[in-house]
Amino acid sequence: MGRSPCCSKVGLRRGPWSTKEDTTLTNFIQQNGEGQWRSLPKNAGLLRCGKSCRLRWMNYLRPGIKRGNISQDEEDLIVRLHRLLGNRWSLIAGRLPGRTDNEIKNYWNTHLIKKLKESGINPKPHKHNLPKKKKKQKKVAAATTTAKKTSTKKIEEKKLISNNDNNNNNNNDDVPKTKVYLPKPIRVSSAFSRTNSYDSLTTGTSSSEGGEAAAEVVSYVPVAWLPEFELEDANYGLVGGGAEDDFLGVGCIFSSDENMWDKVYDEYLQLL
DNA sequence: AAGAAATACAACCGCCGATTG
DNA sequence: CCAATCGGCGGTTGTATTTCT
Structure with a gap:
């Protein structure tokens, strides 16, 4: 099967996010909602990998995130x-x-x-x-139902x-x-x-x-x-x-x- | 004051399960 | 049923910052 990399690394920014990037991402998600991470950077005009956008949003930009001061x-x-x-x-x-x-x-x-x-x-x-993630569980018909369950x-x-x-x-x-x-x-x-x-x-x-x-x-x-x-x-x-x-x-x-x-x-x- | 070592944490990477066509 | 794709997770790394010598 194989999987292509989540994005081409060519021409994409890496490392810490700038304020401008944060703003761009936040504005875009506020207007368009979460999801479609792969296409999001392109649509939002960000030179970032979709995964990177998701991570940034989930961990730092999302409303309600608390930082530090763990009680x-x-x-x-x-x-x-x-x-x-x-x-x-x-x-x-x-x-x-x-x-x-x-x-x-x-x-x-x-x-x-x-x-x-x-x-x-x-x-x-x-x-x-809890059980370790199973390596390549048999994907049989039953999987469909269990998949739905877990989903x-x-x-x-x-x-x-x-x-x-x-x-x-x-x-x-x-x-x-x-x-x-x-x-x-x-x-x-x-x-x-x-x-x-x-x-x-x-x-x-x-x-x-x-x-x-x-x-x-x-x-x-x-x-x-x-x-x-x-x-x-x-x-x-x-x-x-x-x-x-x-x-x-x-x-x-x-x-x-x-x-x-x-x-x-x-x-x-x-x-x- | 300067350099080294330690610490903290943001970000990346690779894998996996779920979903879709 | 299969292959491709996506979203998400956990492990790890890179580096900024702080503390120590």
Whole structure:
């Protein structure tokens, strides 16, 4: 079969995007909508590969994208989801409104792995990590139906994510146009405050900027969670925690309760 | 103050599954 | 059913920036 490269590299720009390019891309998508990535650069007058446009839009220009300032809540959530899902960054990102897979992936690789290791915690996901992408699965008739299933599933996921976005965005103006580096350890984007979108969705308290008080606050992102987690057994993940703990259990990120993880994993598999 | 090393993260690459004709 | 194409994902790289010596 083979696949031609997504675009001819000849004459196409690469590397960091300029403000002008960002504006062009944003305007074009606002007028014409997303999609048709291959033809988009040509239509929009951009000397970029379609993939590059998509990536730029998805990760930085799309309304509702939050940058930097990953809160403790979000960090906990990432860790738990990673434990459960492994390197399924897009799935993890889907549970964190305004966060992109790329950002989470970077954050994991640069911050969390180190942090977890320093805490003596194995950053590897749960042993029942979701199945690896299968190599060349048999494409038989059954594939058609399963394909449709998974497709539907994806659409559902997108709806959820999109709903979440809708709840969090409409702040296009906040999309940073230039990257901002500030002294470590706290990286603050002056152009983007997370307090408007994310925090308003949590229990109403920002735990990311509150020092000790923040540590006391147990809140969660009220996004559409995997439905199974909300079913009868509300105790999933509440190992050692009260009902007020969040869904996977604050303070027991790496619970030794393997049965619980097995259960969760099985249900998630069924979902897929 | 300057250079080296480390860090952070934007962007690219290649692959895969889904879709289409 | 097959081949071509597209969209999307995860791994990796390149480089700007910060920190260290």
